[in-house]
Amino acid sequence: MIQILPFNHGPINRVIGTEFVKFRPTSEIRAFSSDTGSLDLSEHDYTENPLEGYVKQIREMQQQPILGARFIVGFNVGDNKTWNIQDVRAQLFILRENQLKQQYSAGLIPQERGPGFTLYESEGVFGELGKKAIIEHSAQLFILNLDNDPQDLWNESMVSLAIGLGERLSQRAIILELQKGGLVYYAMPITNDESAWVPVSQIKRETREFNATRLHK
DSSP states (O other): OOOOOOOOOOOOEEETTTTTEEEOOOSSSEEEEEEOOOOOOOGGGGEOOOHHHHHHHHHHHHOOEEEEEEEEEESEEEEEOOHHHHHHHHHHHHHHHHHHHHHHHSSSSOOOOOOEEEEEEEEEEEEOSSSSSEEEEEEEEEETTTTOOOHHHHHHHHHHHHHHHHHHHTOOOEEEEETTEEEEEEEEEEEEOOOOOOHHHHHHHHHHHHHTTTTTT
16 A cells, blocks of 8 residues: 655745745645555545545534533532542542433433543632632533533533532532533533532542442553
8 A cells, every 4th residue: 555645735935046935735635545556646546635534524513513511510618628539520420320321211312321521620719809819629520412412401411410519519509611612602600409418428438439340440
């Protein structure tokens, strides 16, 4: 197989004699393949530029932007740092897994599937004029609607997750952003009833069990 690729398909600058020449190639990029070993391009079958497949996907996504959600979850309970990234990870996984099971059983989604999300640690900084800043460590969680659930179901699912996270992590509010094509169309603290908060000892036990039995190591 022979692949012929351009060395530089961006702007090319050259000095020819005493003149400065600037050239930008405008032809399509093509990849050629053949088993003959010949360099005669007339004997080669050419295929589409591999980038064109991604460009096509981007165009399709622009027509139907992917929905997403971002959650901001504090590690403090009151003034005390109580949680860490492992606690938040375990609780979101458990909540989302149970939610998807219930939706499949109710016929709201066409097939069984497991949870998937991205998370990282962050800091929130708060303060009043002239006073010391307060720093609270937190986690930011991102979920994409890669399975194209209907938007109403997606919205309800994400709000429900925010409420569940608040109850299980003893948070008066979880910040929730709902996004479409990367643009926020809803951003609001999701509050919950403190009487529904789960004991810290239970959550810590669930985190240990999750880390021991559910994580692929």
